[in-house]
Amino acid sequence: MEQLPELSKLSTHHCVLLAARYAAESNIDALRTLTTQRRDDLEFGLVLRLLLTFLPETLEPSRYTEYLNELLSGSPTPEPDALDTSSVSDLSDSQARKRARKLHVLLQPLAHSLYENEHDLDPFTHFLIHRSHRIDAETGLLIFVPQLVDPFLDHSLYLRTWFVSTVLPLLRLGYEYYPQEQAPSLETFAQWKGRLAIDNLLSNLRRKNVKSVDIRQPGRDLKAIVGPWMCGSADRARRGSHGGDRRMSVDQPEQGESDDWECLFEWLVQTSKNDFSLISTAFVEWDGPEDLDLGGYENGQAYLDEKQQRRLERRYAQSALASLYAVQDSSIQTIQASHAVLSRLCSLLNLDTLPDLTSSMDALPVFDGTSPISPDSTSSILQDENLLQPENAITQPTQGAVRLLEHFVFSAYLLTQLQHATSIRDVARMYLRNDPSEQSSLLQRLVHSLASGTKHDAEQWKSIRLALLWLWNWGTDKHEGERPAQGILGTIERETIEKEILGALIESAHYPLATQLYIENARTPLSSAVVEKVILKAAMHHYDNASNGNRTRGGMKRASDIIVLFKPYFPRSSRFRRVEALLIATHAMSFYSLTLQHGVPFQPVNIRVSTDPLSLLDKLLSQNPDAYNQLNDLISIGQNLVVSMPSTLMDDSTEEGDMAPTALEKKKLATERRVIGMAVEAALDNDDFETAYSYVVNRLSAPSESPAVTPALSTPSRRMSSGYFSVLPIRTEDEVDDISWRAALRAGRYRPSLSSSWSGSGPGFTTRPDLRWLDQRMELLSQALLLAPPGRLEEVLVEWQQCEKETEEILAEEAEAEDKFNDMADRRVPGAFRNDITLQPRREVGRGAVEEAPMGLFDVARGAAAAFSKTAFPLRAISAAARNDGRESGAQGRASMDQMSDSGSVGGEDRVRRRDMVANAVTGGLASGLGWVLGATPVNDRDRQ
DSSP: OOOOHHHHTOOHHHHHHHHHHHHHTTOHHHHHHHHHHTTTTSOHHHHHHHHHHHSOTTSOGGGTHHHHHHHHHTOOOOOOOOOOOHHHHTSOHHHHHHHHHHHHHHOOOSSOGGGTTOTTSOHHHHHHHHHHHHHHHHHOOTTHHHHHHGGGGGGOHHHHHHIIIIIHHHHIIIIIIOTTSOOOOHHHHHHOOHHHHHHHHTGGGGOTTOOOGGGOOHHHHIIIIIHHHHHTHHHHHHHHSOSOOTGGGTTHHHHHHHHHHHHHHHHHHHHHTTOHHHHHHHHHHOOOTTOOOOTTOOTTOOSSOHHHHHHHHHHHHHHHHHHHHHOOOOOHHHHHHHHHHHHHHHHHTTOOOOOOTTOOGGGSOOOOSOOSOOTTOOGGGGSHHHHTOTTOTTTSSSHHHHHHHHHHHHHHHHHHHTTOOOOHHHHHHHHHHTOHHHHHHHHHHHHHHHHHSSOOOHHHHHHHHHHHHHHHHTTOSOOOTTOSSSSTTTTSOHHHHHHHHHHHHHHTTOHHHHHHHHTSOTTOSSOHHHHHHHHHHHHHHHHHTOSSOOTTSHHHHHHHHHHHHHGGGOTTOHHHHHHHHHHHHHHHHTTSOOBOGGGOBOOTHHHHHOSOTTHHHHHHHHHSTTGGGOHHHHHHHHHHHHHHOGGGTTOTTOOGGGGSHHHHHHHHHHHHHHHHHHHHHHHHHTTOHHHHHHHHHHHSOOOSSOOOOOOOOSSHHHHHHHGGGGGSOOOOGGGOOHHHHHHHHHHHHOOOOTTSOOOOOSTTTTTOHHHHHHHHHHHHHHHHHHHSOGGGHHHHHHHHHHHHHHHHHHHHHHHHHHHHHHHHHHHTSOHHHHTTSOOOOOOOOGGGGTOSSOOOHHHHHHHHHHHHTTOSOHHHHHHHHHHHHSOHHHHHHHHHHHHHHHHTSSSGGGSOOHHHHHHHHHHHHHHHHHHHHHTOOOHHHHHHO
16 A cells, blocks of 8 residues: 555654554544554554553544454555644654653553463453453443453453453443442452452342342342353452463462352352342252353353363252251241252252142151261251361252251241241251250140140141151151151150140140040050050149139139049049049138248149148148038048049059058048047137037047956066056057047147136036036046057146046035035024934045045055955946945035036946046056055956956
8 A cells, every 4th residue: 555645754753653643632544544554663562552541431442443453453444544744744853752752651551450460361352451441440431341342252262251250240230230339440340359259249139228039139140240250260360370370370260260159159158047038039040150141242152161060060059058057047938938949959950859848748758768967977067167068968969968958848847837936957956966855845845835825626636746747757667776766856756746745635625636546546656554644644734733722713624624524534543533532622622711831822733742731731720710610521631632642643653552442441541530630629729629529539539449458467576567557458659540649638638718618508517617627628538548659648647637636626625515505504403303413424525535635546556456346437436435425415416526427428327437437447457556565356357256
């Protein structure tokens, strides 16, 4: 091509200055003509630098891309137009040279500072990359960059990769998808790498101003932003290495690519803990490393080889599994999203599809027993730092790991349906811990919430039972190791599961269903003894939580209903009889006022925790002043309490012999006497001596048979040692009724006040009630003598002597008063008759007929010799002698006493007074022991004679 005349006169330096001027003026046509005419003076690299330095960045690339293509290809241009060279034609050669040197200093290098280590890149690729950075830096018009680069993408593989991995994601991030957000500069974006880049690329998905999950598109961002960015992973890693050549970084691309992808997988797992809805949507919408949206710029280029592709796909699947284990949320939405992710993963791994979460119980998955977890595995494999470890068996994308997670998902779903929301992570942790106590606690919480929460009908309870059994064995009877079953409740025995279900059915009042499943069912999973114990445990639960003992309301009613309903199915059960007795006793006690210590009202559970429930009757009597009058009711309560044995009601160690009829009768008899003793004390505490006397005489009577008198010993020493105890019943300590004799002794010690009410009537009672009371006390003491153990007789006899002394004093006072009355009457008799009356010495009546002093033990012994020949009742014999030898008035006084004593007894005149009987026993004993001194014949010998 012929050179233009105006250009032929210009030197090289003039041409450089003129090219810079045309570039600055955006005069592309003149610049094309100049560079074509003076190609030797304006080499390709120099022209690119001039354009990079002086061509305005605001100029649309479409105006000079054709020119760039001409420069690149060296193709001829159309005929040039005339050029204006006036700007440089007046400069001398030296001036032009000087200015050209200054201009050269200002020229930008072709390689951008970020890419200066990319020595293998050609100048034109460096120019396009640098020009793109300058356009973005100077104008912010990143939209010009595709116009600049797109025509030359086939020029360089590196240029295409750079455009796809840097320009394309940035354009989508700042212009297409999130134009409202401030996008980073191209230079800043090009420097992002690793976790920082992932956080920034996906930051818009986690912004707080995002109103709804529906407007977030994680799958799109992963495909169209992160995916293209990942294509430049190897080039970024190479740029990050300083000072090495291409050969030194041959191994770096895979390492760099691995780092960026690993950062993405870690981000997915970490984000799932706080925003699982986002991550689950991402896994459902994005199929992994091969699912990229490069905008059509890939041009058949594969950015990953087959080996890398397979490895990254496995890591993607592992990150999906790890995300399901990392999530902490236990909502039903999270479980449903987890199911969707796992279903998508099964599709990608060509595994069998998952059943729907809402499938019927018979359609739930069945565990095949091929667990990837080894016996040595612990819950530490669920820690965040271990989830993505390549050797972690629980997250490796194998069929066994996927099926195990499938069962975890369904277990979490069923637990949530059973009103116990549990995350998949917690289900897996519990399975790995394999702790029976933890699983048992979970079972109990499940059953309790179901029984006490929303009411369920019978069909729902059948489904609940099937769900619990599936959680126990995961649908299979096969199991490995020592676990009874494979499920998350697999360390528990099935009997325990069934017992809890039965208890829940009873708790929720589904008695017909409980009967159908566990009693009438021929294939019942529980034995009759176990069913009985569960039923009684449920009844006792309501009993222990009852606030009132009335069995017609509250917890007591629930307990009573359970016992009444199920008792016919266990006709021979001693426990049912004991519970029934306990309910009867508790109900009866509810009609009394009873408050325990610290003002706590009585509750039925107080009976169960007491080792001696009869002691509660003591408090009942003390807090209810008139309760002692309800003796039969109290005895019934006490006997039922003792028969029920409440503290050991649910113990397996209870001896069956304790419920034998003979043993029960003994317990009832002992309880009756103890309750009567309590009533006697309560009556005395309320100053009701007559009631206490009646209870002791009529309800605490001694054995009916007469005590055998021990024959007198032959030697004096043995006679002395036998004493008066020889006439009393000889019993062992086991035969001693401690309650009865103590009650009789306390009543005998009681001293009624003269102001006390008494119910006596008839001759002798209206004038001297104290004498009648003394006689009653002596009768009580005689009862105590017959009931007391040998070691306590002296204690009773001391009290007896005191009563005898008081009786003699009263009788002496009566006799003296009567003598005075008779003396006064004698003085009033007319003189003729007075001298004819024979005044005989007055003798004491009663026991005073023998001795004037009160009758002691030796007095009784001394009088015994004279008494034995008369009768077996020495006191009556002495009284008869007094009537025969004494005056008529003395006889009448003694008869008055006898009448008084007999009227206070049940038998009337024919009944032997207890005071005389005891005196007979005592004197007889003393006679047999001391008769050798007095020369008396023992009573038993005399009787035989």
